[in-house]
Amino acid sequence: xxxxxxxxxxxxxxxxxxxxxxxxxxxxxxxxxxxxxxxxxxxxxxxxxxxxxxxxxxxxxxxxxxxxxxxxxxxxxxxxxxxxxxxxxxxxxxxxxxxxxxxxxxxxxxxxxxxxxxxxxxxxxxxxxxxxxxxxxxxxxxxxxxxxxxxxxxxxxxxxxxxxxxxxxxxxxxxxxxxxxxxxxxxxxxxxxxxxxxxxxxxxxxxxxxxxxxxxxxxxxxxxxxxxxxxxxxxxxxxxxxxxxxxxxxxxxxxxxxxxxxxxxxxxxxxxxxxxxxxxxxxxxxxxxxxxxxxxxxxxxxxxxxxxxxxxxxxxxxxxxxxxxxxxxxxxxxxxxxxxxxxxxxxxxxxxxxxxxxxxxxxxxxxxxxxxxxxxxxxxxxxxxxxxxxxxxxxxxxxxxxxxxxxxxxxxxxxxxxxxxxxxxxxxxxxxxxx
Amino acid sequence: xxxxxxxxxxxxxxxxxxxxxxxxxxxxxxxxxxxxxxxxxxxxxxxxxxxxxxxxxxxxxxxxxxxxxxxxxxxxxxxxxxxxxxxxxxxxxxxxxxxxxxxxxxxxxxxxxxxxxxxxxxxxxxxxxxxxxxxxxxxxxxxxxxxxxxxxxxxxxxxxxxxxxxxxxxxxxxxxxxxxxxxxxxxxxxxxxxxxxxxxxxxxxxxxxxxxxxxxxxxxxxxxxxxxxxxxxxxxxxxxxxxxxxxxxxxxxxxxxxxxxxxxxxxxxxxxxxxxxxxxxxxxxxxxxxxxxxxxxxxxxxxxxxxxxxxxxxxxxxxxxxxxxxxxxxxxxxxxxxxxxxxxxxxxxxxxxxxxxxxxxxxxxxxxxxxxxxxxxxxxxxxxxxxxxxxxxxxxxxxxxxxxxxxxxxxxxxxxxxxxxxxxxxxxxxxxxxxxxxxxxxxxxxxxxxxxxxxxxxxxxxxxxxxxxxxxxxxxxxxxxxxxxx
Numbered sequence: 001x002x003x004x005x006x007x008x009x010x011x012x013x014x015x016x017x018x019x020x021x022x023x024x025x026x027x028x029x030x031x032x033x034x035x036x037x038x039x040x041x042x043x044x045x046x047x048x049x050x051x052x053x054x055x056x057x058x059x060x061x062x063x064x065x066x067x068x069x070x071x072x073x074x075x076x077x078x079x080x081x082x083x084x085x086x087x088x089x090x091x092x093x094x095x096x097x098x099x100x101x102x103x104x105x106x107x108x109x110x111x112x113x114x115x116x117x118x119x120x121x122x123x124x125x126x127x128x129x130x131x132x133x134x135x136x137x138x139x140x141x142x143x144x145x146x147x148x149x150x151x152x153x154x155x156x157x158x159x160x161x162x163x164x165x166x167x168x169x170x171x172x173x174x175x176x177x178x179x180x181x182x183x184x185x186x187x188x189x190x191x192x193x194x195x196x197x198x199x200x201x202x203x204x205x206x207x208x209x210x211x212x213x214x215x216x217x218x219x220x221x222x223x224x225x226x227x228x229x230x231x232x233x234x235x236x237x238x239x240x241x242x243x244x245x246x247x248x249x250x251x252x253x254x255x256x257x258x259x260x261x262x263x264x265x266x267x268x269x270x271x272x273x274x275x276x277x278x279x280x281x282x283x284x285x286x287x288x289x290x291x292x293x294x295x296x297x298x299x300x301x302x303x304x305x306x307x308x309x310x311x312x313x314x315x316x317x318x319x320x321x322x323x324x325x326x327x328x329x330x331x332x333x334x335x336x337x338x339x340x341x342x343x344x345x346x347x348x349x350x351x352x353x354x355x356x357x358x359x360x361x362x363x364x365x366x367x368x369x370x371x372x373x374x375x376x377x378x379x380x381x382x383x384x385x386x387x388x389x390x391x392x393x394x395x396x397x398x399x400x401x402x403x404x405x406x407x408x409x410x411x412x413x414x415x416x417x418x419x420x421x422x423x424x425x426x427x428x429x430x431x432x433x434x435x
Numbered sequence: 436x437x438x439x440x441x442x443x444x445x446x447x448x449x450x451x452x453x454x455x456x457x458x459x460x461x462x463x464x465x466x467x468x469x470x471x472x473x474x475x476x477x478x479x480x481x482x483x484x485x486x487x488x489x490x491x492x493x494x495x496x497x498x499x500x501x502x503x504x505x506x507x508x509x510x511x512x513x514x515x516x517x518x519x520x521x522x523x524x525x526x527x528x529x530x531x532x533x534x535x536x537x538x539x540x541x542x543x544x545x546x547x548x549x550x551x552x553x554x555x556x557x558x559x560x561x562x563x564x565x566x567x568x569x570x571x572x573x574x575x576x577x578x579x580x581x582x583x584x585x586x587x588x589x590x591x592x593x594x595x596x597x598x599x600x601x602x603x604x605x606x607x608x609x610x611x612x613x614x615x616x617x618x619x620x621x622x623x624x625x626x627x628x629x630x631x632x633x634x635x636x637x638x639x640x641x642x643x644x645x646x647x648x649x650x651x652x653x654x655x656x657x658x659x660x661x662x663x664x665x666x667x668x669x670x671x672x673x674x675x676x677x678x679x680x681x682x683x684x685x686x687x688x689x690x691x692x693x694x695x696x697x698x699x700x701x702x703x704x705x706x707x708x709x710x711x712x713x714x715x716x717x718x719x720x721x722x723x724x725x726x727x728x729x730x731x732x733x734x735x736x737x738x739x740x741x742x743x744x745x746x747x748x749x750x751x752x753x754x755x756x757x758x759x760x761x762x763x764x765x766x767x768x769x770x771x772x773x774x775x776x777x778x779x780x781x782x783x784x785x786x787x788x789x790x791x792x793x794x795x796x797x798x799x800x801x802x803x804x805x806x807x808x809x810x811x812x813x814x815x816x817x818x819x820x821x822x823x824x825x826x827x828x829x830x831x832x833x834x835x836x837x838x839x840x841x842x843x844x845x846x847x848x849x850x851x852x853x854x855x856x857x858x859x860x861x862x863x864x865x866x867x868x869x870x871x872x873x874x875x876x877x878x879x880x881x882x883x884x885x886x887x888x889x890x891x892x893x894x895x896x897x898x899x900x901x902x903x904x905x906x907x908x909x910x911x912x913x914x915x916x917x918x919x920x921x
Binding site: 049052091101279285392422 | 440442460462467469471474476477478479485492493502503509514517524528540542543544545558571574576580581604608609611612614615617655656686687693709711714715731759762766773774777778780788789793795836842847865896897898900901905906907
């Protein structure tokens with residue numbers, strides 16, 4: 001090679017790198033290792049984790065474990081999708097472009113919104129992008145978070161807003177549903193109101209009134225939704241949201257310790273030129289055949305640089321593909337079945353757990369597939385008391401910050417929890433409470 | 436294009452999957468979902484069987500170019516081969532089925548992996564404090580810019596300008612703006628490099644940081660990097676490295692030693708995790724020790740072999756991701772680092788540089804090179820000669836598709852006219868490089884002798900030159916049932 005290049009030595013090629021900057025020896029990273037050796041190491045680490053395949057886990061709060069049909073893995077692992085990149089050359093990227101167009105169509109359909117983008121990093125960053133979009137119109141520089149919102153979403157929102165001098169205000173007493181009185185007081189100088197339903201406590205709320213009031217007072221309405229819930233409940237579009245965001249990981253992808261995730265972003269038509277991230281549009285090719293391309297590219301960072309609507313460069317393509325395959329397999333009936341089963345199973349579990357001595361449900365409002373349980377002792381003790389039975393009964397709310405009562409346990413039930421799982425849960429929690 | 440949309444294959448009543456029967460007492464939707472909360476519109480998803488779904492997506496997949504098929508010399512994107520063992524490791528149930536809010540004693544293996552990867556990246560970059568939370572390179576840039584702001588604010592300094600060369604990736608200025616700061620453009624010199632004097636003059640009391648890509652986007656190492664870093668530090672600014680081009684440096688030189696205080700890494704580039712059709716990637720950042728307190732929360736801390744999550748970091752910029760970033764990508768990257776070990780990683784940059792220089796030597800005669808001399812892991816050709824023959828860089832890119840290759844990055848960097856940015860990576864054999872070189876030489880000859888052949892390319896792809904102007908003018912971002920009737 002060197003001869004063909006016309007260089008005496010490799011060092012000649014890297015001559016511009018000052019010698020004192022070059023590593024003289026090897027990095028301290030050990031020798032090359034065989035696949036088998038690596039598998040031994042990583043399998044040992046993986047085996048230390050209490051995962052959903054080995055435990056009966058009733059964990060939700062932003063990451064939901066739904067069944068993934070085999071065809072999703074089979075198709076999404078195809079090299080053609082898996083080892084391609086951003087379809088910069090539309091002629092050899094129609095596979096990816098078409099699936100993203102289908103993804104956008106499905107997201108629009110699911111949310112009842114006019115349009116959806118090709119996805120963002122995760123639900124929390126999607127919320128932050130929606131807030132920044134709303135605030136970019138100026139001059140208002142506050143974002144109101146109404147009702148119980150996932151604390152991590154609020155934290156990411158706060159981090160990304162602070163950079164641009166935008167203040168996030170939350171209802172400090174949020175417990176249950178949106179407090180309209182609190183909202184009325186702060187709304188005056190807010191660029192947007194964000195509300196979650198089903199919310200962090202699992203409760204479902206009709207946000208139409210909240211959103212109408214927001215718009216009357218000159219603020220944008222942002223709905224943080226849960227995709228499976230939309231098979232049963234009023235959509236962001238039906239409730240009058242301007243922007244709708246959510247976490248789409250549960251649509252055909254495993255929890256994977258929280259990522260890679262799938263940020264869902266949908267909007268009303270009037271915001272199309274402010275949308276962050278990639279948009280795929282339909283067109284025709286030179287011969288008049290239908291084709292798909294990346295469109296409205298002048299919003300994006302590689303063209304518009306510091307005037308771009310966001311700095312995002314990729315989407316979560318593979319996760320969007322998985323969601324598209326998943327939703328194709330489920331169809332309207334399957335999505336509704338999953339949602340109904342989540343609903344029924346969660347209510348059955350809630351009823352049984354709430355009937356245990358000393359336990360009660362924290363809230364009375366309608367809920368979807370998660371709820372907050374008040375325990376007769378600290379929730380973390382209930383969780384450790386269940387471990388020997390192979391049950392993880394939920395998340396102690398205090399893990400989300402010191403502001404939460406120690407006795408509150410956040411429980412999630414999906415279609416994957418069959419009756420014997422729920423019976424095991426009830427028994428383990430009951431025994432853990434007795435100590 | 437022959438493949439219909441999945442919506443167009445829908446038959447009412449068909450379904451692709453079946454659920455277990457409900458085995459708990461049913462209370463019924465009427466009881467559980469009050470009417471005013473219920474979805475009003477029908478859910479217009481396609482109704483198709485599993486075989487239809489499998490054929491549809493399989494047929495769509497045939498329309499993609501991808502690394503497992505052939506050469507993908509997309510400059511700045513490092514389209515190297517993705518070893519399959521990476522995916523097997525990420526799919527281990529202990530990782531893939533792990534819920535992020537599992538009690539901390541039940542995630543010790545995941546946290547161990549995070550800490551091991553943090554340490555490996557610290558060793559590779561020479562910057563000791565690492566956060567794996569950023570989900571992509573652009574998010575790493577933003578995270579670091581927020582760290583820079585917090586750092587200066589803590590020192591009572593009001594700095595809101597970031598110097599960025601005109602050759603930089605578009606994400607750089609966009610990330611700076613998202614962090615609430617201003618991008619100040621620095622002109623490259625006639626050799627496509629930073630001019631220390633120009634940098635010196637731009638630095639001032641408002642400069643928070645300088646963002647540099649090194650090797651830069653022209654594919655050359657900044658020879659004055661130490662001088663530039665010293666000047667930036669003298670002015671009180673932080674030096675940031677856009678690590679997109681780390682494939683040229685891994686195992687060869689450490690950014691920490693060059694005077695960089697902070698950087699991001701693209702795990703989907705340098706560390707071989709699959710690009711997935713445009714994500715997921717991962718964009719960890721590595722910073723100087725005294726910047727550690729500003730990194731995102733939660734941090735993973737090890738005490739006597741036990742790992743815990745630490746949220747109590749008052750100086751932290753806060754949380755950047757709903758959970759811990761793109762964990763599945765982290766598993767793949769650590770697998771890659773373990774596979775190669777130190778000697779293998781050094782071979783990565785060596786072979787990437789050798790491959791790029793070899794390809795450059797084969798193309799030097801047929802195309803112009805704005806900035807001559809050896810390159811690092813990539814190089815930028817200029818189709819100025821072909822432009823005079825009526826053939827643009829974009830035409831050459833399209834013609835390459837007929838030869839079964841992906842095109843280079845086209846019209847970037849902005850400082851090179853008719854740019855074709857080529858990054859072969861270390862994965863390619865000399866045989867592949869030769870085939871690609873022959874194609875490029877053939878196209879150059881066609882441009883001179885039969886320019887129409889190039890200008891009307893591609894000739895063999897599933898679709899040909901889709902009308903982008905029409906897509907933007909007659910915006911159609913979704914399928915609707917009315918489309919059936921068209």
